[in-house]
Amino acid sequence: MIIGGALLVGATVVILGGCLLLILAVVAVRARRHSRTQRDEMLLSPLRRPLITVASGEDDDGAAAEQLTWAAGVSRAVLDRNIVELLTKIRGVPAEQLVHVLEVHGAVDAAVAEMSSRSAVKRARAAQLLGLARAGQTVPLLIDALGDEAVEVRNSAAYALGLIGDPAAAGPVLAAIGAPDRGLPAATAAEALQSMGVGISEVLRDGMADPNARTRMVAAHLSGERSFTRGLPELRGLLDADPDLTVRETSASAIGRLGRREDVGILVRHTVPSEPLELRRACVIALGDLGEAEAIPALAVLLDDSDPRLAELAATALLSMGPGGRDALAGHENDPAVRSARLLASLQKASA
Amino acid sequence: MSWDGFVEGLRSFVLWSMDVTAVPIIVYFILINTSLLVLIVLAYLGFRAQQRRRSTAVTWQGAGLAPGVSLLVPAYNEEAGIVMAVKSFLTLRYPRHEVVVVDDGSSDQTFARLAEAFDLVQVPRELPHEIPIRAKVLGIFVPRDGRTRLVVVRKENSGRSEAINVAINAASEPLVAMIDGDSILEPDGLLHVTRPFADDPTRMVATGGAIRPVNGSRVVSGRIVRVEMPQTWIPRIQLVEYLRAFLLGRTGWSRLGGLILISGAFGLFRRDVVVEVGGLDPNSIGEDFELVMRIHKRLRDEGRDYSIEFVPEPVSWTEVPVTAKVLRNQRRRWHRGLWETLWAYRSMLFRPKYGRIGWLALPYYWLFELFAPLLELFGIIIVPLALALGIVNVPFAILFLVLAYGYAVLVTLAAMVVDEWAFHKHDRWRAVWQTIAASILENIGYRQATVWWRLEGWWSSLRGKKHVWGVMTRTGFDEDPA
Numbered sequence: 090m091i092i093g094g095a096l097l098v099g100a101t102v103v104i105l106g107g108c109l110l111l112i113l114a115v116v117a118v119r120a121r122r123h124s125r126t127q128r129d130e131m132l133l134s135p136l137r138r139p140l141i142t143v144a145s146g147e148d149d150d151g152a153a154a155e156q157l158t159w160a161a162g163v164s165r166a167v168l169d170r171n172i173v174e175l176l177t178k179i180r181g182v183p184a185e186q187l188v189h190v191l192e193v194h195g196a197v198d199a200a201v202a203e204m205s206s207r208s209a210v211k212r213a214r215a216a217q218l219l220g221l222a223r224a225g226q227t228v229p230l231l232i233d234a235l236g237d238e239a240v241e242v243r244n245s246a247a248y249a250l251g252l253i254g255d256p257a258a259a260g261p262v263l264a265a266i267g268a269p270d271r272g273l274p275a276a277t278a279a280e281a282l283q284s285m286g287v288g289i290s291e292v293l294r295d296g297m298a299d300p301n302a303r304t305r306m307v308a309a310h311l312s313g314e315r316s317f318t319r320g321l322p323e324l325r326g327l328l329d330a331d332p333d334l335t336v337r338e339t340s341a342s343a344i345g346r347l348g349r350r351e352d353v354g355i356l357v358r359h360t361v362p363s364e365p366l367e368l369r370r371a372c373v374i375a376l377g378d379l380g381e382a383e384a385i386p387a388l389a390v391l392l393d394d395s396d397p398r399l400a401e402l403a404a405t406a407l408l409s410m411g412p413g414g415r416d417a418l419a420g421h422e423n424d425p426a427v428r429s430a431r432l433l434a435s436l437q438k439a440s441a
Numbered sequence: 442m443s444w445d446g447f448v449e450g451l452r453s454f455v456l457w458s459m460d461v462t463a464v465p466i467i468v469y470f471i472l473i474n475t476s477l478l479v480l481i482v483l484a485y486l487g488f489r490a491q492q493r494r495r496s497t498a499v500t501w502q503g504a505g506l507a508p509g510v511s512l513l514v515p516a517y518n519e520e521a522g523i524v525m526a527v528k529s530f531l532t533l534r535y536p537r538h539e540v541v542v543v544d545d546g547s548s549d550q551t552f553a554r555l556a557e558a559f560d561l562v563q564v565p566r567e568l569p570h571e572i573p574i575r576a577k578v579l580g581i582f583v584p585r586d587g588r589t590r591l592v593v594v595r596k597e598n599s600g601r602s603e604a605i606n607v608a609i610n611a612a613s614e615p616l617v618a619m620i621d622g623d624s625i626l627e628p629d630g631l632l633h634v635t636r637p638f639a640d641d642p643t644r645m646v647a648t649g650g651a652i653r654p655v656n657g658s659r660v661v662s663g664r665i666v667r668v669e670m671p672q673t674w675i676p677r678i679q680l681v682e683y684l685r686a687f688l689l690g691r692t693g694w695s696r697l698g699g700l701i702l703i704s705g706a707f708g709l710f711r712r713d714v715v716v717e718v719g720g721l722d723p724n725s726i727g728e729d730f731e732l733v734m735r736i737h738k739r740l741r742d743e744g745r746d747y748s749i750e751f752v753p754e755p756v757s758w759t760e761v762p763v764t765a766k767v768l769r770n771q772r773r774r775w776h777r778g779l780w781e782t783l784w785a786y787r788s789m790l791f792r793p794k795y796g797r798i799g800w801l802a803l804p805y806y807w808l809f810e811l812f813a814p815l816l817e818l819f820g821i822i823i824v825p826l827a828l829a830l831g832i833v834n835v836p837f838a839i840l841f842l843v844l845a846y847g848y849a850v851l852v853t854l855a856a857m858v859v860d861e862w863a864f865h866k867h868d869r870w871r872a873v874w875q876t877i878a879a880s881i882l883e884n885i886g887y888r889q890a891t892v893w894w895r896l897e898g899w900w901s902s903l904r905g906k907k908h909v910w911g912v913m914t915r916t917g918f919d920e921d922p923a
Contacts, residue, residue: 097836104847111854115873118862274640279506302643335643367713397567429566436587
């Protein structure tokens with residue numbers, strides 16, 4: 090097998106040249122990172138003291154904030170980046186002072202302009218800045234950004250809308266979860282919606298009828314978290330008939346938090362052995378959370394269930410229901426489930 | 442037969458072999474390295490999106506939709522580090538998690554250490570039998586303080602897989618994370634790896650986390666305080682392997698929608714799905730791989746819409762073998778597990794209903810993972826032999842070396858650039874030079890040895906030899922290694 094010199098030289102040059110280039114790339118990446126960090130440190134150093142003074146709430150006369158407004162050029166850009174980072178951690182007057190610095194720097198207006206930038210990173214950062222600056226007038230712009238092609242922009246827009254807290258944005262945020270190919274991650278949507286006050290209960294009710302399972306799950310979860318009792322009929326419907334098991338479990342937990350006496354029957358209905366085990370357990374926990382005495386007979390029956398965890402959950406629920414619940418444990422004193430639940434309850438009581 | 446006759450016979454055989462295989466072998470090496478390069482490019486695209494997300498990340502502390510997690514820790518003779526490990530797991534930043542330790546019949550003081558550190562009391566609890574267990578459970582214990590979310594289960598020794606199955610039965614949260622007792626988790630690791638479940642709660646069934654070697658790093662109280670290079674070359678080379686195959690390879694597969702392997706050192710699963718498929722197979726050598734394949738098969742057979750993702754953010758750090766003996770055991774086990782699982786799921790190959798798993802991931806694993814050592818060994822033997830017998834010229838032999846090993850170094854360096862750009866875990870310049878050196882040294886002796894060990898594992902399975910689990914000698918990493 091004879092190989093020509095040209096092929097050999099060509100292959101060797103390509104491979105070795107490639108290796109060399111990659112080594113240079115590693116060096117360049119490190120060097121660039123290092124020089125950027127150093128440059129930012131140098132530019133920020135004269136402004137660090139007033140920045141800390143403002144952020145720590147010690148700028149009583151506003152002199153430090155005033156000093157920050159004087160920053161110009163590249164220093165201003167670096168300072169604004171740091172201010173945005175600080176705004177994620179601080180609240181109250183210091184936050185307002187820092188937002189004022191951003192406004193004087195024109196950063197808020199620039200962010201509005203950057204919402205139409207070609208760079209997804211710039212659009213995302215702009216959206217976050219608008220939220221951190223609580224720029225309520227930009228809500229329509231941020232709602233549009235919920236449909237952005239880049240997920241980080243959609244995330245940032247939802248985050249900003251959550252910070253602004255305008256319930257008018259709740260519908261679009263919830264709807265964005267199920268958008269085909271451009272869906273908003275459920276976790277971001279849930280956090281944003283949680284910050285939007287009580288005005289979103291109707292939106293959540295509508296969300297529980299959405300064709301997208303993630304949307305229904307977020308709506309059900311938040312209805313329970315925020316105790317929006319108006320959503321109870323929808324939650325009952327989801328628990329009964331939703332095609333997605335996760336949605337049904339979430340609905341059961343939500344009913345446990347905000348349900349009423351009449352919900353005992355619905356929850357009990359789904360503790361029967363023909364239901365999925367995870368759902369049965371979720372319903373037993375929900376019955377315990379609900380704390381209605383009507384659940385006691387059904388829970389007592391479950392003490393004999395073939396699933397030891399379900400039996401223990403039933404015993405735990407009964408123990409939390411006062412004398413009536415504890416009486417229902419009679420005759421089961423030697424059951425492992427009951428003994429275990431009792432022991433854990435006593436340990437928790439002792440440590441309380 | 443005379444010596445000349447033997448040489449002539451050998452020459453004829455090698456000549457015939459070279460005629461038949463020379464081009465395919467070189468093409469194979471080009472393909473295997475190119476496929477890795479493609480995976481790295483895909484991983485780069487994934488990391489670029491990740492970088493964009495990270496640079497624009499909004500704070501998420503797991504409030505709201507973060508599902509509860511049970512950390513499942515099988516422990517066998519882990520008296521030295523188990524208490525520190527459990528303490529560090531309990532203090533991870535996450536809104537709702539519990540730790541379930543299963544003492545798998547340890548003959549040392551593993552349980553006694555836990556009992557003393559956490560003041561354990563026995564609970565008369567009966568474990569659910571959602572996953573059938575053969576070994577006897579000896580007792581279930583919880584801390585006396587009633588607050589610490591720790592459950593310790595003692596059982597007769599029956600192996601890691603069954604210990605994890607017991608832990609799954611004992612777990613009470615909707616997600617279960619399988620981790621080794623000697624692993625170190627990043628403080629925010631759970632937040633990273635559960636995020637896909639929170640973002641897509643109805644579809645996500647499993648996520649794998651990036652695993653890195655911890656050897657040489659400074660660890661204090663179960664936390665890494667300074668990332669350093671390992672002090673010897675065997676773990677240094679493994680660091681390069683982990684980077685190329687585990688981090689970038691799996692990120693690439695995840696991006697392609699064909700992730701079929703989640704490492705046993707850290708994997709997060711929906712508990713109900715793991716229960717539904719029957720838990721880990723205690724008879725399987727590649728139990729982590731087998732579990733993911735079983736999940737894929739079951740969910741695709743049922744036509745369910747689901748997702749399995751890899752999270753490239755560093756999640757878990759693990760001690761890798763430092764001696765050739767332990768490494769040999771590990772590689773034999775890995776390759777045996779690979780073969781047995783691929784064989785068990787051969788019916789999924791090229792079946793439309795298995796989509797990219799059947800058409801892309803599995804054929805790739807057969808061709809470039811399972812057969813790789815066989816073909817590489819053939820090349821290692823035949824090319825020098827042909828050179829010695831004058832069948833090939835020196836330029837051919839060099840070309841073989843360049844394409845087989847030079848290209849492999851290039852692929853590793855590409856992985857290194859991507860890692861440096863995306864994660865930058867090592868501060869010191871010395872680490873860069875050591876990693877580059879390791880990527881070259883990997884091809885001199887190490888790679889050939891692992892080829893042999895992998896074939897040993899495969900061969901022992903074909904012969905039906907019973908697998909004997911070796912002991913992973915831990916050097917420990919608490920406090921400063923210096």
